[in-house]
Amino acid sequence: MHTSVALLLELGLILTALSALGALARRFALTPVPLYLLAGLALGEGGIAPVPAADEFVEIGAAIGVVLLLLTLGLEFSLGEFAASARRHVRSAVVDLVLNATPGAVVGWLVGLSPLGVLALAGATWVSSSGIIARLLTDLGRLGNRETPAVLSVLVLEDFAMAAYLPLLTVLAAGGSWWQAGLGVLLAVGAVAVAFVASRRWGHQIGRLLSHPEPEQLMLRVLGTTLVVAGLAELVGASAAVGAFLVGLTLTGVVADRARAVLAPLRDLFAATFFLAIGFAVDVRALLPLLPAAIALAAVTAGTKVLTGAYAASLDGVGRWGRLRAGTALIPRGEFSIVILGLAAVADPTLGALVTAYVLVLAITGPVLARLVRAPLPARSGPNVRVDRR
Amino acid sequence: MNEVLLPGVGLRYEFDTAEGNRIGIVARRDGRFEVVDYDRRDPDRSRLLLRLTEEEADAVAEILGAPRIAERFADLTREVPGLSAGQVEVAADSRYVDRPLGETRARTRTGASIVAIVRGEAVIASPSPVEVLRAKDVLVVIGTPDGIAGVDRIIHAP
Known part of the structure; x- marks a missing residue:
């Protein structure tokens, strides 16, 4: 077997650099996503250090990354929680x-994007990052707060809405007409319903079929099945991402828990590759002129998220400070805005640069803003644990 | 006891103590726990008291609750020489998870009886053979020490 020295060296150096960036991000309690994007920008088109040999791997890895991101999202999902x-x-x-x-x-309309670009940008500003926010709430010790269920509910419903939104975007991006896109959405929503019924009625048998005491076997079975379903979904024009989400939905209980655990390292690797690939595809020279627009959009949509969170929390009867905490917690955008970009941006460099800049701004400032909001209460005496701020 | 769903994270239990403090326990899906209390001036805001790993939470639960059940049976078995009580946990990967108790044929094979199933906070006393076992159930077994060990082997057999 011929081994490409350049590929090994480039990939090794990239992963080492990503690990350093990830550690840096954790040090400041930030998500590594924006740093991965920056690394991609630096290495890709118009960047400072091109990596021709690793290009192909990054491209393939990115496709698997999207599938794994959506699979783990589906695994997190439970029908009871969705219904509640x-x-x-x-x-x-x-x-x-x-x-x-x-x-x-x-x-999107103002900067002259195509209708598809407008739809994609609307999606990118709409979805908060459930990954960043769930972690943020844990780090800030807010799981016990009364506004937290409202925040998490909004995230669950957003994630679920992705099952209809992603096929719409995929079909339109593939040059389909609006009626084909509508059909794609119906197909996907129908498939989600079938997956729910299947998981309720036969989740057990399906779980048993895929389950195996050996972690290696479990990983191969779940990954293999997911890739096949994702491929078939892409074939019928739904979207590989939705296919993977369906597999995640169908698996429940112990199998889902174990699958999450064995797939986590793989997901981290390929998701990082995916963020890198998005950075690769964006030209820094196209990004800089769009930065003011991205910052303005970030400021406006940070405000609208605060209103959203405050409204959701008020439905649960939460007080003033709690409503503000809920609002600021929802600000960060991250992996799903990038997934949307990944599905739509093939033909539109403006969209790519705009969304990348937008996510860079909000993935970094969002958690900081959430951290800043605290009610002016004097500290109470008595035993307390220091909130972990790693 | 108030139960609040935290979608994607787990469950939160809340209750007021006799002294008027409000306590919250967040049971995360990954098995970890957080214990919080609430500020009297801002009831929306919790204060993190403890973070517990799965093992630590098990230890706390054992100190606070589980021995009481075993203790009661221990009192009972002291009366009869040679008879003892034990607990067998149904591991998540046990082949009897979601299978009826009767399928283990524990009494036929070991002579020991499963007299109760402890499931979370609930206790199913004298379970019938059709009772379906769940992961993390704790079986309270009465029998000879060998019989109890036998039940343990059956439940944990791969």
Whole structure:
């Protein structure tokens, strides 16, 4: 077997650099996503250090990264939690969609994006990053707070809405017409319903089929099945990402827990590759002129997220400071804005640069803003544990 | 006791103590726990008291609750020489998870009886053979020490 020295060296150096960046991000309690994007920008088109040999791996790895991100999202999902969130917070989800997608759509239209680009940018400003926010709430010790269920409910409903939004975007990006896109959405929503029924009625048998005491076997079976389903979903024009999400939904209980554990390292590797690939594809020279627009959009949509969170928390009868905490917690955008970009940006360099800059701004400032909001209460005496700020 | 769903994270239990403090316990899906209390001036805001790993939480639970059940049976078995009580936990990967108790054929094979199933906070006394076992159930077993060890082997057999 021929081994490419250049590939090994470049890939090794990239991964080492990513690890250093990840450690740096954790040090300041930030998410590594924006740093991975920056690394991609530095290495890719118009960057300072091109890596021709690693290009192909990054491209393939990115496709697997999206599939794994959506698979683990599906694994996190439970029908009971979705139903409970929907019962209480459908109105919050509608407010969320209207308030946060609109600024993206307007700005997209103003900078002259295609209708597809406008739709993608609206999606990118709409979805908060459940990954960043769940971690943030844990780090800040806010899981016990009364506003937290409202925040998490909004995130669950957003994630679920992705199952309809992603196929819409995929079909349109592939040059399909609006009616084909509508069909794609119906197909995906139908498939999600089937997956839910299947998981309820036969989740056990399906789980047993894929389950194996050996972690290696479990990983290969779940990964293999997911890639096949993702491929088939792409074939019928739904979207590989939605296919992977479906597999995640179908698996429940112990198998889902174990699958999450064995897939986590793989997901981290390929998701990092995916963020890198997005950075590769964006030309820094195209990004800089769009930075003011991205910052303005970030400022506006940070505000609209605060309103969304405050509204959701008020439905749960939370007080003033709690409402503000809920609002600021929802600000960070991250992996899903980038997934949306990954699906749509093939033909549109402006969109790529705009969304990348936008996520860079909000993934960094969002957690900082959430941290700053605290009620002016004097510290109480008595035993307390220092909140972990790693 | 108030139960609040935290989608994607787990569950939160809240209750007021007799002294008027409000306590919250966050049970995370990954098995870890957080214990918080609430500020009287801002009831929306919690104060983190403890973070517990799965093992630490098990230890706390054992100190606070589980021995009481075993203790009661220990009192009972002291009366009969040669008889003892033990606990067997159903591991998540046990082949009997989600299978009826009768399928283990524990009494036929070991002579020991499963007299109760402790499931979370609930206790199912004298379970029937059709009772379906769940992961993390604790079986309270009465029998000879060998019989109890036998039940343990059956439940943990791969």
